[in-house]
Amino acid sequence: MSMMEKAVSAINEKVGGSFDGSVRFVIEGEGTILLDPQGARVSDDPAEVTLTADQETFEAILDGDLNPTSAFMTGKLSVDGDMAQAMKLAGALS
Numbered sequence: 001m002s003m004m005e006k007a008v009s010a011i012n013e014k015v016g017g018s019f020d021g022s023v024r025f026v027i028e029g030e031g032t033i034l035l036d037p038q039g040a041r042v043s044d045d046p047a048e049v050t051l052t053a054d055q056e057t058f059e060a061i062l063d064g065d066l067n068p069t070s071a072f073m074t075g076k077l078s079v080d081g082d083m084a085q086a087m088k089l090a091g092a093l094s
Contacts, residue, residue, distance in 0.1 A: 003030055004031050007059075008040045010062040012039050017039045019035055021085040022036040022047035022085070023035045023036075023049050023089050026051070026053075028053065029055065048081055048085045049086045051079055051086065052080070053076055053077045053078070061077070
């Protein structure tokens, strides 16, 4: 299973179709995942907020080893767009 497939699966397990906004995850060097009310999938479609980080940071967040807010505060995760959606997602992933 590729890193992208693992990430999609992990996001769907944690959040699934329960997220009512749209978030784009840009995993540097790997690809882009979209999360919306239909769930997570590999897609480069636009979203309300874009979260960008390297593969190691995303894996740590999805494994529960790194809090998304801490990743943002330390510069490991960048946020572009609707900060309220990002905060709502951080709560769902924690």
